[in-house]
Amino acid sequence: MQVRQQGNCAVKGRISRPREPVCPKPGRASPNRSSSRFSLSVASAFATSLASAFLVLALPTMASAHEPGAHVHGVAELRVSIDGGELEIALESPLDNMLGFEHAPRTDEQRAAVRTMAAKLRQAQTLFTPTAGAQCALASVQLASAALPADLLGEPKPAAPDAAQDEDGHADLDATFSWRCTAPEQLKGMDVGLIQAFPGVRKLNVQVVGPKGQSATMLSPAKRMVIW
Numbered sequence: 248m249q250v251r252q253q254g255n256c257a258v259k260g261r262i263s264r265p266r267e268p269v270c271p272k273p274g275r276a277s278p279n280r281s282s283s284r285f286s287l288s289v290a291s292a293f294a295t296s297l298a299s300a301f302l303v304l305a306l307p308t309m310a311s312a313h314e315p316g317a318h319v320h321g322v323a324e325l326r327v328s329i330d331g332g333e334l335e336i337a338l339e340s341p342l343d344n345m346l347g348f349e350h351a352p353r354t355d356e357q358r359a360a361v362r363t364m365a366a367k368l369r370q371a372q373t374l375f376t377p378t379a380g381a382q383c384a385l386a387s388v389q390l391a392s393a394a395l396p397a398d399l400l401g402e403p404k405p406a407a408p409d410a411a412q413d414e415d416g417h418a419d420l421d422a423t424f425s426w427r428c429t430a431p432e433q434l435k436g437m438d439v440g441l442i443q444a445f446p447g448v449r450k451l452n453v454q455v456v457g458p459k460g461q462s463a464t465m466l467s468p469a470k471r472m473v474i475w
């Protein structure tokens with residue numbers, strides 16, 4: 248293909264059959280450019296909204312990594328349910344947070360550490376303080392971990408089947424604290440001292456199911472009150 252100059256514009260094609268100049272005509276250049284700019288900005292806005300839609304769609308997937316049951320060292324889950332005068336607090340935590348290891352104890356020191364952990368958890372009235380006016384009293388504490396002997400946890404029965412040690416050697420601790428409250432209408436929340444008692448827990452995801460419906464919050468060393 249040959250190119251020859253016609254004024255300032257290059258014309259493509261053979262010399263014998265000249266075609267329209269490739270460069271835009273001065274009179275039509277401006278509207279064309281602004282129109283193409285408009286198209287670009289529309290496309291860009293569309294792409295942005297597509298990206299936003301993708302983010303919104305992607306968020307639940309990303310959040311699923313922190314759903315209850317996920318085993319992340321430093322993080323634990325607390326499920327609080329209030330049903331009439333019954334207050335139940337269920338803790339699920341990687342054993343590492345509570346004990347510093349996730350296997351059956353091999354030494355006397357490790358066995359003592361398990362007993363100390365169990366004793367602290369059984370003193371749940373020092374870990375959780377429900378609204379005083381609700382007059383809640385601790386009724387029972389159940390502890391289970393697939394990695395630990397039930398007798399060291401002070402349990403008569405072996406660990407529950409769902410408290411399994413996974414293939415990578417990780418294990419959880421499951422604890423259920425049951426309370427009875429004589430004035431449950433006064434129950435508005437509780438102070439949680441779990442992170443202070445077990446510094447291996449750095450983040451505590453709390454889910455509450457109660458008379459006002461469901462709510463969720465996150466406790467940290469700087470935040471220990473749950474209000475519902």
Ligand SMILES: [Zn+2]
Nearest residue numbers: 341349417418
């Ligand atoms: Zn682990």
